Amino acid sequence: xxxxxxVTLYDVASRACVSTATVSRVVHGLDRVKDSTRARVLxxxxxLGYVPDSAAQSLSRRRKEVIGLVxxxxxxxxxxxxxxxxxxxxxxxxxxxxxxxIRDLGWSLMITYVNHDSESDLPRLMSxxxxxxxxxxxxxxxPPEIVARLVERIPVVLVAGNPRERVADVVTADNRTxxxxxxxxxITAHGLRRFHFVDGPANAPDASERRRAxxxxxxxxxxxxxxxxxxxxxxxxxxxxAGQLLLAEPQLPDVVFCANDQMAIGVLQSLTRAGVAVPDxxxxxxxxxxxPGSLCDPPLTTVHNPIRLLGERACTLLLDxxxxxxxxxxxxxxxxxxxxxxxxxxxxxxxxxxxxQRQRGRSGQAKTLTSRALPAAGIS
Amino acid sequence: xxxxxxVTLYDVASRACVSTATVSRVVHGLDRVKDSTRARVLxxxxxLGYVPDSAAQSLSRRRKEVIGLVxxxxxxxxxxxxxxxxxxxxxxxxxxxxxxxIRDLGWSLMITYVNHDSESDLPRLMSxxxxxxxxxxxxxxxPPEIVARLVERIPVVLVAGNPRERVADVVTADNRTxxxxxxxxxITAHGLRRFHFVDGPANAPDASERRRAxxxxxxxxxxxxxxxxxxxxxxxxxxxxAGQLLLAEPQLPDVVFCANDQMAIGVLQSLTRAGVAVPDxxxxxxxxxxxPGSLCDPPLTTVHNPIRLLGERACTLLLDxxxxxxxxxxxxxxxxxxxxxxxxxxxxxxxxxxxxQRQRGRSGQAKTLTSRALPAAGIS
DNA sequence: AGATTTAGAGTAAGCGCTTAGATCGACGTA
DNA sequence: TACGTCGATCTAAGCGCTTACTCTAAATCT
Numbered sequence: 001x002x003x004x005x006x007v008t009l010y011d012v013a014s015r016a017c018v019s020t021a022t023v024s025r026v027v028h029g030l031d032r033v034k035d036s037t038r039a040r041v042l043x044x045x046x047x048l049g050y051v052p053d054s055a056a057q058s059l060s061r062r063r064k065e066v067i068g069l070v071x072x073x074x075x076x077x078x079x080x081x082x083x084x085x086x087x088x089x090x091x092x093x094x095x096x097x098x099x100x101x102i103r104d105l106g107w108s109l110m111i112t113y114v115n116h117d118s119e120s121d122l123p124r125l126m127s128x129x130x131x132x133x134x135x136x137x138x139x140x141x142x143p144p145e146i147v148a149r150l151v152e153r154i155p156v157v158l159v160a161g162n163p164r165e166r167v168a169d170v171v172t173a174d175n176r177t178x179x180x181x182x183x184x185x186x187i188t189a190h191g192l193r194r195f196h197f198v199d200g201p202a203n204a205p206d207a208s209e210r211r212r213a214x215x216x217x218x219x220x221x222x223x224x225x226x227x228x229x230x231x232x233x234x235x236x237x238x239x240x241x242a243g244q245l246l247l248a249e250p251q252l253p254d255v256v257f258c259a260n261d262q263m264a265i266g267v268l269q270s271l272t273r274a275g276v277a278v279p280d281x282x283x284x285x286x287x288x289x290x291x292p293g294s295l296c297d298p299p300l301t302t303v304h305n306p307i308r309l310l311g312e313r314a315c316t317l318l319l320d321x322x323x324x325x326x327x328x329x330x331x332x333x334x335x336x337x338x339x340x341x342x343x344x345x346x347x348x349x350x351x352x353x354x355x356x357q358r359q360r361g362r363s364g365q366a367k368t369l370t371s372r373a374l375p376a377a378g379i380s
Numbered sequence: 381x382x383x384x385x386x387v388t389l390y391d392v393a394s395r396a397c398v399s400t401a402t403v404s405r406v407v408h409g410l411d412r413v414k415d416s417t418r419a420r421v422l423x424x425x426x427x428l429g430y431v432p433d434s435a436a437q438s439l440s441r442r443r444k445e446v447i448g449l450v451x452x453x454x455x456x457x458x459x460x461x462x463x464x465x466x467x468x469x470x471x472x473x474x475x476x477x478x479x480x481x482i483r484d485l486g487w488s489l490m491i492t493y494v495n496h497d498s499e500s501d502l503p504r505l506m507s508x509x510x511x512x513x514x515x516x517x518x519x520x521x522x523p524p525e526i527v528a529r530l531v532e533r534i535p536v537v538l539v540a541g542n543p544r545e546r547v548a549d550v551v552t553a554d555n556r557t558x559x560x561x562x563x564x565x566x567i568t569a570h571g572l573r574r575f576h577f578v579d580g581p582a583n584a585p586d587a588s589e590r591r592r593a594x595x596x597x598x599x600x601x602x603x604x605x606x607x608x609x610x611x612x613x614x615x616x617x618x619x620x621x622a623g624q625l626l627l628a629e630p631q632l633p634d635v636v637f638c639a640n641d642q643m644a645i646g647v648l649q650s651l652t653r654a655g656v657a658v659p660d661x662x663x664x665x666x667x668x669x670x671x672p673g674s675l676c677d678p679p680l681t682t683v684h685n686p687i688r689l690l691g692e693r694a695c696t697l698l699l700d701x702x703x704x705x706x707x708x709x710x711x712x713x714x715x716x717x718x719x720x721x722x723x724x725x726x727x728x729x730x731x732x733x734x735x736x737q738r739q740r741g742r743s744g745q746a747k748t749l750t751s752r753a754l755p756a757a758g759i760s
Numbered sequence: 761a762g763a764t765t766t767a768g769a770g771t772a773a774g775c776g777c778t779t780a781g782a783t784c785g786a787c788g789t790a
Numbered sequence: 791t792a793c794g795t796c797g798a799t800c801t802a803a804g805c806g807c808t809t810a811c812t813c814t815a816a817a818t819c820t
Contacts, residue, residue, distance in 0.1 A: 003532065003533060003534065003535070003705050004532050004533060008775095008776055008777085009776060009777060009778095010776075010777095018799075018800085019799065019800045019801075020776090020777075020778090020800090020801095021778080021779075021799070021800060021801080022798085022799060022800080024777070024778060024779085025799090028778090031798090032797070032798070033798075033799085034797090034798065034799090037798080037799085049529075049532075049533065051506055051507065051509060051510040051533065052507075052510050052776085052777075053439070053510055053775090053776055053777075054435075054438075054444070054510050054511040055434075055435045055436075055438035055439040055444055055775085055776080055777090056435075056439050056775070056776035056777040056778090056805090057776080057777055057778080058434075058435035058777090058805090059433070059435040059436050059439050059775090059776080059777070059778095059804095059805045059806065059807085060776080060777040060778045060779085060804080060805055061777080061778065061805085062805065064434070064435060066490075066511075073476070089472075092469075092472040095491075096453070096493070099491065099492065099493055100493075103492060103493075103504070106507075108490050108492070108508070108511060109490060109491055109492070110446075110488050110489060110490055110491075111475075111479065111489055111490075111491050112479065112483060112488070112489070113476070113479055113480075113483075124483070126431055127431065127432075127486075128488070129431060130431040130432055130433055130434050131434040131446075131488060149429075152383065152384050152429075153383060153384060153429065153431065154383065155383070265675070291672065292671065292672040292675050295645070295672055295675050295676050296675050296676075297677050325383050386806095388805095388806055388807085389806060389807060389808095390806080390807095398769075398770085399769065399770045399771075400770090400771095400806090400807075400808090401769070401770065401771080401772095401808080401809075402768085402769060402770080404807070404808060404809085405768095405769090408808090411768090411769095412767065412768070413768070413769085414767085414768060414769090417768080417769080432806085432807075433805090433806055433807070435805085435806080435807090436775090436805070436806035436807040436808090437806080437807055437808080438775090438807090439774095439775045439776065439777085439805090439806080439807070439808095440774080440775055440806080440807045440808045440809085441775085441807085441808065442775065
């Protein structure tokens with residue numbers, strides 16, 4: 001198990017009787033090198049098992065070809081993993097989108113999770129910023145002051161960030177259209193009137209966008225109302241708690257509109273365990289379309305959030321920003337789909353996906369970027 | 381959005397009127413520096429927003445303080461993400477264990493996914509090995525030849541690797557004890573006799589260990605038999621396919637014993653959609669105890685695999701190996717728990733976790749579990 | 761007082777790579 | 791023959807840090 005001694009460019013050069021410059025050229029295949037020389041060098045590289053040292057490359061090129069992904073971990077490791085882990089499904093999916101994109105370019109990905117604790121997070125994030133060329137930061141849990149400090153050091157893209165703030169590039173789902181379509185479906189197709197909203201963490205832009213959209217639909221339908229709302233943390237347990245609170249009320253609402261699927265699953269658990277029939281006595285809907293939502297009973301009606309794509313686009317945007325640091329901040333908002341299953345009152349077995357077209361709000365806030373192909377050219 | 385010019389150690393040194401060595405000492409707090417000097421330097425660091433460049437540090441220290449995690453992605457991005465993503469839950473959990481451990485030490489984590497495709501994976505993995513101090517590799521999908529080449533370059537720990545091979549350190553769940561306990565429960569508590577096994581990918585050591593353990597229990601119970609088995613890929617869809625195959629058979633087995641939960645969920649879907657009653661007509665059990673298993677209908681009986689802990693221990697082992705490259709290869713096997721819910725025939729609402737003690741046989745293999753009071757209590 | 765230790769700080773040699781600019785034949789041209 | 795040209799290759803200066811070693815002056819010892 002002893003490791004082979006590390007092989008450097010010099011070893012290869014002297015063995016192949018060429019200069020280090022030539023070896024470097026062969027490795028990168030850019031400049032012209034005589035075929036016979038190239039062959040000899042390649043042979044020595046294979047023989048010696050040479051692999052370039054990334055630290056030296058990064059130092060010399062002044063570019064690390066690494067990006068950092070900062071995910072939110074709302075869980076305490078002390079909690080049962082299998083309950084709380086649910087709140088992580090979102091970033092797992094973002095991660096895969098990012099990794100796939102970055103991989104194709106030959107860059108690498110460094111990942112870290114942050115919790116609520118900004119005191120210990122700040123130094124970690126600053127130090128991370130010294131290890132990467134750019135940072136992808138998940139939604140609002142990194143405080144804006146910290147984001148601002150990072151932004152002045154290196155390129156940053158906010159994933160599921162607040163489309164209203166312009167501190168950095170933002171990629172987000174079109175929460176507004178999705179939540180409005182869902183609310184309208186509940187009202188129009190099922191005649192539901194009394195809405196209860198289960199909110200997300202205070203600093204999660206997704207949650208507030210969804211809440212705002214719901215409210216605007218309710219305002220437009222005078223016979224409808226928000227009969228109440230509960231706080232939540234985007235996790236199954238916090239959804240279950242909201243469900244308990246609901247059960248203690250004198251009257252159930254017509255529908256529990258949850259800011260994400262994890263909480264909807266929690267609400268569903270509380271309600272069905274207490275013998276409440278869903279959707280007959282009360283409908284429950286979520287947002288995001290995570291896999292377990294299709295598994296629960298009744299299957300969850302929700303809005304599809306293209307989470308993986310969110311990761312992919314964020315990554316593309318970041319690479320583009322690394323290449324051109326001077327562009328103005330951009331917001332990219334991705335289309336969602338309405339996913340009708342039976343927890344809203346649609347008949348059992350329903351499984352309809354309805355693509356949604358963006359509804360432009362008068363504030364014109366979320367304007368889609370048309371930069372379809374941000375070419376990674378000029379980056380490599 | 382213009383970035384501040386990068387601040388180097390020299391900038392800090394000249395601004396604070398000290399040498400770079402002194403600044404470096406202040407940053408690392410090791411050597412003695414006069415308090416007044418330290419204060420001045422710290423002030424300049426804060427003022428200038430200095431963050432050390434990791435590439436230069438790594439080059440100079442000859443250590444990157446980064447480890448790589450190689451996960452298996454059995455999915456094709458072309459498939460519906462929400463179906464196939466399930467097979468990834470395992471590595472998501474490993475990742476969290478690894479990240480939490482590495483983070484506490486101030487190291488960083490680089491993550492990459494590999495698919496079946498070793499031709500494009502080999503160069504990627506070799507190049508990754510130039511960017512990290514050690515590698516954590518998920519189970520058997522990286523071919524042994526490649527693992528061997530990596531091992532001679534840098535420290536490697538195999539996560540959920542084959543405990544029988546000794547090419548590198550291995551961390552694995554005690555699959556044998558877990559699968560045996562589950563099989564014995566099915567036989568003893570529910571009188572099931574005809575077993576169907578849904579296998580995992582050919583190169584997944586977890587799957588074969590579980591199969592072996594099941595077989596050894598069946599051999600020890602002459603009235604029991606393996607009535608058949610199906611191939612599978614650890615994913616929900618492959619489980620659903622196995623379920624379809626089963627439905628085409630003239631006779632159903634007593635129990636479908638799946639090599640992991642994802643496939644059990646797939647089998648469950650196929651079966652219940654075809655109107656087969658689980659567990660009344662046929663029991664279905666899985667392995668790993670991923671969260672969605674507790675959500676499905678009926679809730680899945682399984683074996684708890686301490687996946688996150690797997691990641692933590694693997695990480696610890698790797699760091700230890702980086703410090704001491706000459707140790708002989710080690711195998712660490714973590715205890716599992718039997719998780720009884722109702723898909724095995726236990727009454728609805730059952731939710732029992734039974735910690736399992738490894739039973740070591742003379743050959744180092746686990747021998748038959750003394751059915752140390754698997755109480756018929758709570759079991760019809 | 762002179763010698764010796766020591767705390768505090770500086771000097772400079774790398775770490776392994778990239779790359780601008782220098783070099784060097786061989787070849788073509790006047 | 792003398793002189794440019796050009797492709798192939800080499801030389802060497804960094805990149806931003808760490809750290810072994812050196813230096814200085816003040817503290818301590820004999």
